[in-house]
Amino acid sequence: MSAASDVIIVGGGLMGSSAALFLRGHGLSVTLLETDLIGRQASGTNFGNVRRQGRPIHQLPLANRAIDIWRRSRELLGADVEYLQSGHIRVCYRERPELVGSMEEYADKARAEGLDLELLSGNALRDKFPFFGPDVLAGSYSATDGHANPRLAAPAFARAAERLGAVIHEHTQIVDAQKIGEDFVVSAADGRTFRAPTLLVTAGAWGNALSSQFGEPVPIVPRGPNMSVTEPVPYAILPAVGVMTPVEEETVYFRQVARGNIVLGGSTRGPSFPDQYRAYVEPQNTVSQLKHIRRLAPALGKLNIIRVWSGIEGYLPDSQPVMGPSATTSGLYYAFGFSGSGFQIGPGVGETMAEIIAKGATDIPIAPYTIGRFAKG
């Protein structure tokens, strides 16, 4: 006998957990299946940027939907996920003055989507953010972005979904999914099976294993974020800070949590191994990250890092996710491959996928994310 529900979700990250919560809001019964524990890989190990700025303009409606959820997360989840609307600033270096033009152009387009950005340079930038180094030329500041704690977020969504009646099975590794008649039958490694007329795949770096079973392979590449955290120091840096640059090694970012630790991220991403369920921080990447952090904010050079970590993220070649209905199989939906940029939009993805599944449509533009873009021929 298979356990039956209206919707099966495979993958208990932020996307799957928030989708489970919002599907319950639509009155659908939900079974969420997770190989390990909720939110332990990309969703739990990322930087924690709740940032709209810098996303593709076509993604801002989704990001705006997400920000509304983040703002009411405490009430919605009955838990504190350390969401702070404390701003986000993206800066460029002196040797790339052309990026100031890109920032202005982006700000104009973003404004039309409801995201107000303030361009700062010279004394105005340094008065407001005295920690920047001399190489920093200009910045684009978003007062309404911020950050949250990734370790807490997805589990809090999952617990809220569970309280509303979602059934969650952790330690449930899915090895097979098929559509038999009107139902999807999903099988776990230990022989348990689950049945539902609708299947949502939110399996991150493992998404391709399932989409391939339905004739829709995607060229997903597993990688891992390069994260570090410092000792606690007095809380003084409010916004999340990042660098705009075409050079991957220079792409570092940091944020200070209210307790005082400063989370560092970026520079080169590391390898990750979905089959072994492990991701490693390459020592060289840590060294490179620290070097570029020193350039961005020399005052941080005095601090120590006390821990590094990584996790398993799925990257697609155009850095855009697969999100929306299957192109081959009715009742099948995808939301995976967020390419290292899924945390802020996560709750918006969950709400949008729930809406598509429950109502058959959404006003949020998702055309750029169709899985059909990877179809051969």
Added chain:
Amino acid sequence: MSRFVRLGETDRPGLTVHVDGAPVAALEGDTLMVALLSQGAALRQSEFGPEKRAGFCLMGACQDCWVWTESGDRLRACSTLAAPGQRILTSQPEATWPTHA
């Protein structure tokens, strides 16, 4: 009030380090921790509780004895030798970072 008690080896040349601006007499071969706790009761303030801290493991493992130089460098007091001219702070220099949003 001192925390540590010297039980011997006191026949060593003296040296002076400055702690929070005040001179502290130490002996050559003292770790910073011994120098500070032979004349004081603590090394630093806990970040997450009301209590003062004075180290714990003395072998570089617990990371409870970090102090600061006036230029902001961090020193692990149990594994750093006291040296003439050192100017040590027992509170974080970053406390003076301006808060900006």
Added chain:
Amino acid sequence: MADPRIIIVGAGPAGTRAAEACVQAGIRPVVLDEGRRDGGQIYRRQPDNFTRPYAKLYGTEAPRAQALHETFDGLKDRIDYRAETLVWNIADGHVRTATRTMESALPFDALLLCTGATDRLMPVKGWQFAGSYSLGGAQVALKSQAVSIGHKVVFMGSGPLLYLVASQYVQAGADVVAVLDTAPYSARIKALPDLLAVPSVLWNGVALTLALKRAGVMVRNSVKPLEILGNAEDGVSGIRFRVGAGAEQTIACDAVAMGHHLRPETQLADLARCAFAFDPVTRQWLPERDGDGRSSVAGVYLAGDGAKILGARSAEASGRLTALAALGDLGLPVDKGEMASLRGDVGTYAKFARGLATAFPWPAEQAGVLPDEAILCRCEGVTAGDLRAVMRETGAKEANRAKAFSRVGMGRCQGRYCGLAAAELIAAQAGVPVEQVGRLRGQAPVKPLNISIGDTDA
């Protein structure tokens, strides 16, 4: 093939004997040491301008300490010794080292981890107050700096080190108020058959207890620690405890040295991706190794207390044995007969160590009854009640999960001092065996790493 590149991490008894074996085989190993000088913790050397003789510093172990130091001194020109050098990570056949300013990648053909041990701690309410120190820390204060950790010192916990350090304090003229052993005396009787494996060490232990009593020090067994009294500003002022089911007692003191025997420093083995297994005797997760010290990872070897707590004498034997195994694996000739004899020595010490674990049991049950207001994780200021509340709210009952939600073990020490007790608390609260709680995964950097590391302009 060019000379094989052998890296030894640690310069205590295991590291020194491993280096000696390499040199005898004609290899010049790199020896990386966090310390300023060789000796490790147990045979830690005092600064050059200190004058106490070996007998005063190391007691019954003075001849061994002196022999080890002399061996190391004799090796100095034939090894690449790097003091005050932290191994902060291991990856892709390289160890990553950090000095105060420099970061380097050193390639190896064989890596011998002789990382030693730190104290195993069972938290007590109030242990965050200034004046609480680890037992090993109390010994370091005396041995390498000739100071006592306080004016009136209580030794509390269990294990052979408890009596050793307390007697060393008495002999050095410190005011030792009490030795409070959580182990019942009967446990020692039960352990006798195993302890007789090394009668001389057993006898040393008995002599220490007698000496303490003769010196008028209060020695109690079956102690239930209740609270380290004190306040935020001045630190420790006393200790509250019970003996067995007896009435509560309070003793005034300004320092407490606490510890329950030792735990191996296994972070580097973890970063080298060695497999671990749960050891039911010590209730710790230990890196797996064969009888000669080979880990589950080719080219990575484990010796001394950093792999499993078997004591300093065993560390000398296993350091040499493991080095011989590595040299043999690299194709160099080694004396098979000597290896067999060393295996026998290590086996004898293993029997003795099992006896110690029986005689001085880890009081796992204390974690379960730690009061809610007691600090569990000193680094992050997380209380036992905080962890229990997180478990109730989230259902977390795995070590890394509980860490992610509660911050227990997430601080500067990376769970060295709270991790084992936190696991016991989780096991007690969840009603599962402690091995099911798992172990905190090691994460680089093994010790804090300065952000300016490798900055050539700094």
